[in-house]
Amino acid sequence: AQSVTQLGSHVSVSEGALVLLRCNYSSSVPPYLFWYVQYPNQGLQLLLKYTTGATLVKGINGFEAEFKKSETSFHLTKPSAHMSDAAEYFCAVSYGGATNKLIFGTGTLLAVQP
Amino acid sequence: NAGVTQTPKFRVLKTGQSMTLLCAQDMNHEYMYWYRQDPGMGLRLIHYSVGEGTTAKGEVPDGYNVSRLKKQNFLLGLESAAPSQTSVYFCASSTQASGRSNEQFFGPGTRLTVL
Numbered sequence: 627a628q629s630v631t632q633l634g635s636h637v638s639v640s641e642g643a644l645v646l647l648r649c650n651y652s653s654s655v656p657p658y659l660f661w662y663v664q665y666p667n668q669g670l671q672l673l674l675k676y677t678t679g680a681t682l683v684k685g686i687n688g689f690e691a692e693f694k695k696s697e698t699s700f701h702l703t704k705p706s707a708h709m710s711d712a713a714e715y716f717c718a719v720s721y722g723g724a725t726n727k728l729i730f731g732t733g734t735l736l737a738v739q740p
Numbered sequence: 741n742a743g744v745t746q747t748p749k750f751r752v753l754k755t756g757q758s759m760t761l762l763c764a765q766d767m768n769h770e771y772m773y774w775y776r777q778d779p780g781m782g783l784r785l786i787h788y789s790v791g792e793g794t795t796a797k798g799e800v801p802d803g804y805n806v807s808r809l810k811k812q813n814f815l816l817g818l819e820s821a822a823p824s825q826t827s828v829y830f831c832a833s834s835t836q837a838s839g840r841s842n843e844q845f846f847g848p849g850t851r852l853t854v855l
Binding site for chain 1: 744771773780781782783784785788790796798830832834836842843844846847848849
C-alpha cells in the first residue's frame with residue numbers, strides 16, 4: 627500500500643533560520659504531491675502542490691518544495707523562518723483517478739523560537 | 741463564498757449516544773470526504789463520495805455512516821458513539837480529478853469528545 631513518511635514529528639528552528647521539513651513517499655508510480663499547513667484550531671490550507679511540469683514548486687508564504695523522483699521525496703523548505711510559520715505541516719500524495727483520494731503523512735509540528 | 745462549512749464546531753457525547761455531523765460546500769464540487777485527525781496519526785479517510793447519491797468506504801469506516809442526498813451536503817453519522825471516536829473531524833471537497841489530482845478544500849473541523 628502507498629504510504630507517506632514525514633521524518634520528525636517536531637521540528638524547532640530559530641526565527642530567520644532555514645526551515646526544512648522532510649517528506650518521502652513509497653510508490654514506484656510518481657504521485658501527485660501536496661503540502662498542507664494547519665494553524666492551531668483551524669482546518670488545513672494548501673501550501674503548494676506538484677502535479678506535472680517543473681519539479682521545483684513555489685507556494686504561499688515563501689515556501690517551496692522540490693520533487694525528486696530518484697529519491698521519492700518532496701521536502702518543504704523556506705529560507706528564513708518567521709514566527710507566524712509555527713503550525714503543523716502535512717505532506718500528502720494522490721494518484722488522481724476516479725476518487726482523488728489523499729494519503730496523508732503523520733504531520734510535523736514546526737516551532738519557531740525568537 | 742463560504743467554502744466548506746461544518747456543523748457543529750464542538751460536541752460532547754456520552755457513550756452510546758448518536759449524532760450527525762453536517763458538511764456543506766458552496767463550490768459545486770463533485771467530490772466530498774470525511775477525515776478524522778488524531779495526534780501522531782495525521783488525517784485518515786473515513787468515507788467519501790464522488791457524486792450525489794454515492795458513497796464509499798475509506799480507510800477507517802467502522803462505526804460511521806454517511807449520506808450524500810444533495811450535492812452540496814455530506815453527512816457523517818455516529819449511531820452509537822464510543823470513546824475511541826473522540827477526535828477532530830474534517831470535511832473536504834474537490835472538483836473531479838479528470839485524469840490528474842486536484843486540491844481538496846477543508847472545513848474548519850468538528851471537535852468531538854465521547855465520554
